[in-house]
Amino acid sequence: MNEKQLTSVSGYLFMLLAVLCLLGSVGLAFARLGFVLPGIIFLISMILFMGITVINPNEAVVCTFFGDYVGTMKQNGLRWVNPLYVKTKISLRARNLNGQTIKVNDKMGNPIEIAAVVVWQVADTARALFDVDNYVNFVQIQSEAAVRFLASSHAYDNMEDEHETVTLRDNTGQINKFLEQELDERLGQAGVRVTEARISHLAYSPEIAGAMLQRQQATAVVSARKQIVEGAVGMVEMALERLERKGVVQLDEERKAAMVSNLLVVLCGEKSVSPVVNAGTLYT
Known part of the structure; x- marks a missing residue:
């Protein structure tokens, strides 16, 4: 109607x-x-x-x-x-629906907690009154169903699947657009128009939150170490190249290896390195 x-x-x-x-x-x-x-x-x-x-x-x-x-x-x-x-x-005024926090499994099967805020208003009065039994209750139930569907269709983050382009945590703007589209399709039957929908709460469930935090910390440490090593290798290559080009010192392969080892220890170490003066030679 x-x-x-x-x-x-x-x-x-x-x-x-x-x-x-x-x-x-x-x-x-x-x-x-x-x-x-x-x-x-x-x-x-x-x-x-x-x-x-x-x-x-x-x-x-x-x-x-x-x-x-x-x-x-x-x-x-x-x-x-x-x-x-x-x-x-x-x-016909705009209304806020502050959805309750619900527990659902994401695309990778991890239990997460998620909630959304939906701004909606009646656009077709005939549909709102005659096509559904109670349009306010219809909006509440369908909004929760849309949030559950969105959470189960996307991963929380891309740590388990590096090829995942859209995640619940990293792509907030795009996720909100997907949520608005899903709500428009579900609530159109009741003559309701969604003006805005946003994820208001997103977190891992308490039973796995500690383990996921450790995994995120480990991933961050590995990523930081990777960048440090890449930068250190670049600096060592530059140092060896400049020493050879200017003829400051002639190094054989064994001395180059020792120099590279010392530079990497200095550049990649977490703490300050105390210098040790070698009064002899490399071979004594």
């Missing part, structure tokens, strides 16, 4: 007529001119009052007539429609 606009008229004139009819019926009753005419005028005033409704900004009124959807009024102010219409108000 798709939303359709319902044309309404200004309710100020009908409000004035309803008040005048009400006062007229009361005056005729006190004048003791019978009960028929005052009763008819009172009934007319009540019918006029029934057709009046107040629509606030970012609010809509869905009208049905004996179970048949007639249309939706979105004009702000005091409006008047057929008094026999059943009117249901629905908010």
Whole structure:
């Protein structure tokens, strides 16, 4: 079912007529001119009052007539429609859904904790009221299902799979786009539009958090060591090349090996190296 606009008229004139009819019926009753005419005028005033409704900004009124959807009024102010219409108000304002933290396995099977914040609003009032039973509850359940699907479709990070390009931890912007697309597909049935969706909490589950922290630390240490070694090898190559080019000293292969070893110890060591003066030669 798709939303359709319902044309309404200004309710100020009908409000004035309803008040005048009400006062007229009361005056005729006190004048003791019978009960028929005052009763008819009172009934007319009540019918006029029934057709009046107040629509606030970012609010809509869905009208049905004996179970048949007639249309939706979105004009702000005091409006008047057929008094026999059943009117249901629905908010069009943006709402925040602060999802609960849930535990789910990521793509690699690791248990993680994840939560999301979703900003949504009703875009189609007819679908929101008639295509689902309770659109607010529908948004909550489908948002949690979308977060679970997203977490199970991507790895937490790329430590186990180096070829993984999109991870939950490293590609936050792209992950949020995937979450918005998934929510739009799921919530479109309820006439709900998602304006923003973001991961608000992401962490390993407590039972594996310690082990994963150690693995991350080990990976960081290995990566740092790799860069240090690459830089040290480059500096040793540059030193040997400059010594040979300028003819400062002539080194055989064994002395080159000793020099390389000493330089690598100095450059790659975690602590400051204490120099040792060799008063003899390499061979004594």
